[in-house]
Amino acid sequence: MKTLIKDVALYKDHVITEHQNIEVTDSVITGFPTSPQAGDYDEVLEGRSMLALPGFVNTHTHIAMTVFRSYADDMQLMDWLEKKIWPAEDKLDSDVVYAQTMLGIAEMIRCGTTSFADMYFFMDDVARAVEASGIRAALSRGLTGVTPNAQQALQENKEFYKTWHGKADGRITVMFGPHAPYTCPPDYIRQVVEAAGELGAEVHTHLCETKGEVDSIVKQYGKSPIALMDELGLFDCGCLAAHCVWVDDADMDIMVKKGVRVAHNPGSNLKLASGIAPVQDMLKKGIVVGLGTDGASSNNNLDIMEEMHLAAFIHKAHTLDPLVVPAESAVNMMTEAGAACLGYTDIGKLETGYKADITLVDREGLHWYPKNDSMSLLAYSANSFDVDTVMVNGKVLLKGKEFTTLDIEKIKAEAERTKEKLFSAL
Amino acid sequence: MKTLIKDVALYKDHVITEHQNIEVTDSVITGFPTSPQAGDYDEVLEGRSMLALPGFVNTHTHIAMTVFRSYADDMQLMDWLEKKIWPAEDKLDSDVVYAQTMLGIAEMIRCGTTSFADMYFFMDDVARAVEASGIRAALSRGLTGVTPNAQQALQENKEFYKTWHGKADGRITVMFGPHAPYTCPPDYIRQVVEAAGELGAEVHTHLCETKGEVDSIVKQYGKSPIALMDELGLFDCGCLAAHCVWVDDADMDIMVKKGVRVAHNPGSNLKLASGIAPVQDMLKKGIVVGLGTDGASSNNNLDIMEEMHLAAFIHKAHTLDPLVVPAESAVNMMTEAGAACLGYTDIGKLETGYKADITLVDREGLHWYPKNDSMSLLAYSANSFDVDTVMVNGKVLLKGKEFTTLDIEKIKAEAERTKEKLFSAL
Structure with a gap:
């Protein structure tokens, strides 16, 4: 199966070049032909007026929320x-999680997202939804050491790895999901590190989301959550850390040394009043920072372009410096850096040999006029309804802003049915 | 001409009620019939799945930017x-301003905005565009006392008032536009106050946008910009003040006493690194706060729903208090408070006798599922592409997300042509 994306503006090597072509063979980008012949391809996607970007990456969510x-x-x-979330989460089941995950995946595809990192429960159902929907994901079972099911959850994460890692044509990878230092005591973290190490799995965790959480860890252990996790070996697994709002210079130096990747969730951090992460300092030190929506309960959408826009905005006012997080940095966080956060090595760039995860953004909306700088328009003016076409692993999932494979009315109805079921059980 | 909006969710008295009907006669809302007969109306707009809100108000922009x-x-x-803006502004002409204003108006209508407050140059052309497009506006000629054309500009603002105030079926009101304390010395402000007073006009100005500006005024006059403007009588005209990022308690007490209305521009304040306005304190003191996009050069779109979303987000993190600026406050800023900012007394609510400026928001997007609280979904999850129908002064300008009166391709082409002309003259 050979696909041509024809006459498109191409975001490559951090610059945008007009009138390019992209060739996709099966699941892989195989070149950028200068004079392609339509007859040589099974499918030709017209790229005129569009901007082609590496598929967007949502580096942190709890999708069924x-x-x-x-x-x-x-x-x-x-x-x-x-009063609200925990009593309701207690009533979650496989049926609810599958339906709500499908809703979340559909919303993410609509917004140009081609892969996401998830941490939640009933992960077999999440994996089934990823497999069925065609999206790509790095999935982890949320693990807390302070609850009665701590050992069972760890066992589930191991089984989940064995069952799903590398499955769905390689679209699913599995990580371990230790929730946070305040819910996972040191001995439990050690068990997670050991289990992940045995399987060669990476970890996805929450770190330093609120000031209160950091103060409490410092009081209890005499060191910051970052220093504590480093000491326990968590970072040696390869670690994706969500939030990192309250980290200082010494923390960031550890993060650089250990290659900790950060899922920056500006929307969630703002709405929950957690604070504003020192992203400009992380970027300066060379820490890999991607963007996440967090769960829809604390955002309240799964729109990664909105997160990009927020990331480009809030750090300027917070530092009173208009030069921090310029347009290109924000775009990079949503694409290449996001893919690196999830541990991918052949995703996040539009390059020959890379997986064909591609998002086409329509530039014909009024807010794209007049035609000045496309990178700036993308970061500061665009929104997710400009997303026209989404390809994952070489397969088109959205085209002309319409889903090509998912039954959206059914997904909405199922989301509504399972919500009613869940809340009526409370 | 009688229009019925049928079976719609109605935002009224700050709550949302499903399955309501709205009757519009010519330019005015004339009731909420419980069992309307379609045959009694010239036009019936199907409201099912929609949410009807007072038309959104953009309280501060420089539209042709x-x-x-x-x-x-x-x-x-x-x-x-x-290096960039002033040299280019020097080359602006009537043709450029008209075309770029039409572009901005179209973008605002697409985002649900039914009225806006503008301050710029070539205001006759802005007024012509408002008249032609069907939108509503409060327009002011930008006035600076430190430039050679200070007196000419003041004279233009007076003439502009006489020519356009109350025109275009009452859709245009005219204000005076003294730019800011740092560009308008006290004697010039006194002249503006006198001119506005003679005509009974209100004023639209910038106040306390940056810390540097406040420090410089305090150094020069020994008092804050707010205290200085109060002393000069500016607030006695009725004043819409943009930004107010750097105001303290004493300033806010003056603003309460003098009924100063604030145009809060979160996007612009973030992007230009101006800071974050103490909106939570203003609201607590009872100051009327609306939302503005500022010019597209510092935002970079004219999407007022994005400003609502930002307003609901950023103050929580800035104060570390998740309860400030709740969903309903953000929605109110975009509607009722916004209309009050522009000095309107019969706009900003869906009530009998009010002008029929109405925006219908479609709730069928994936990000509106499952169907939990509509007010929260509107403030935290919705985006401007959910806007389906826009009515101004009883006339439908957007329906089914399509413009009913404007030629959008021509508007885009004209925006492009005049941009090329302007930049080629540099």
Whole structure:
């Protein structure tokens, strides 16, 4: 199967060049022909007026939490968790998680996302939804050491790795998901590190999301969460750390040394009043920073272009420096750096030999006029409804802003049915 | 002409009620019939799945600056102004301003905006575009006292008032536009106050946008810009003040006392690294705060729903309090408070006797599922591409996401032609 994306503006090597062509053979980018013949291809996608980018990467979410989108907002964190989220999560089942995951995946594809990192429960159902939908994902079972099912959860993550890692034409990778230092005591982290090490798996965790959490770890252990996790060997697994809002210079130096990749979730950090991560310092030190939406309950959408826009905006005001996180940095976080966060080595760039995860953005909206700088327009003016075409692993999932494979009305109905079921059980 | 909006979710008295009907007679809302007969109406708009809101208000922009959208970004403010914006603004003409204003108006209508406050040059051309497009606006001629044309500009603002105030079926109101304390010395402000007072006009200005500006005024006059403007009588005209990022308690007390209305521009304040306005304190004190996009050169779009989303987000993180600016406050800023900012007394609510400025938001996007709380979904998950129908003064300008009166391809072509003309003259 050979596909040509014809006469498109190409984002490559961090610059945009007009009137290029992209050749895809099966699941891989195989070249950028200068004079392609339409007859040589099984499918030709017209790229005129479009901008081709590496598929967007959502580096941190809890996908099935779509069920809690706008279910309870404008509350204090502990009230929200204790009165609303935890009692409802207790009633989750396989049926609810599958339906809500399909909803979340569809929303992400609509927004140009081609891969995501997830941490939640009922992960077999999440993996089934990833397999069925055609998206790519790095999945982990959320693990907490302080709950009665700590050992069972760890066992599930191991089994989940063995069953799903590398499956769905290689679209699924499995990580271990130790939730956070405040829910995973040192001995449990050591067990996770050992289990991940035995399988060669990487880890996905939350670190330094709130000030209170950092203060409490420092009080308990006499060191920062970053220093504690480093000491316990978590970073030696290869680590994707969500949030990192409250990290200092010494923490960041450890992160650089150990290659910790950061999932920056500006929307969630703003809405939950967690704070604003020192992203400009991380970038300066060379830390890999991607973008995440977090769960829909704390965002409340899964729109990664909105996160890019926020990342390009908020650090300027927070540091009172208009030069931090320029347009190209924000675009890079959503694409190449995001893919690196998930541990991919052949995804995140439009280059020969890379997997064909490609997002085409339509530049005909009024907010793309007049035609000045496309990189700036993408970072500061565009929105996710400009996404026209999404290809994952060489397969077109969205074209002309319409889904080509998913039954959206059914997905919405199932999301509604399972939500009703869940909430009526409360 | 009688129009029925049928079976719609109605935002009224700050709550949303499903399955309501809205009756519009000519330019005015004339009731909410419980059992309307389709035969009694000239036009019936199907409202099923939609949410009806008072038309959105953009309380601060420089509309023709669309020509500078993504023309020069990621620069220091003074570099940007001196090297890029001012030399280009010097070449603006009537043709460029009209075409770029039409582009900006079309973009705003597409985003659900039914009225806006503008401050710029070539205001006759802006007024012509408002008249032709069907949108509503409060227009002011930008006035600076430190430039050679200070007196001429003031004279133009007076003439502009006499020519256009109350025109275009009452859709145009005219204000005076003293730019800012640092560009308008006290004597010039006194002249503006006198001129506005003679005509009974209100004023639209910039106040306390950057810390540097406040420090410089305090150094020069021994008082804050707010105290200085109060002393000069500017607030006695009725004042819409853009930004107010760097105001303290004493300033806010003056603003309350004098009924100063604030145009909060979160996107511009973030991107230009101006800072984050103490909106939560303003709201607590009872100051009327609306939302503005500012010009497209510092935003870079004219999407007021994005500003609502930012307003609901950034103050939570800035104050580390998740309860500030809840969903309903953000929606109110975009609607009722926005209309009050522009000095309207019969716009900004869906109530009998109010002008029929109505925006219908489609709730069928994936990010509106599952169907939990609509107010929260609107503030935290929706985006401007959900806007389906826009009515201004009883006339439908957008329906099914398509423009009903404007020739969009021509508007885009004209924006492109005039941009090329402007930049080729540099």
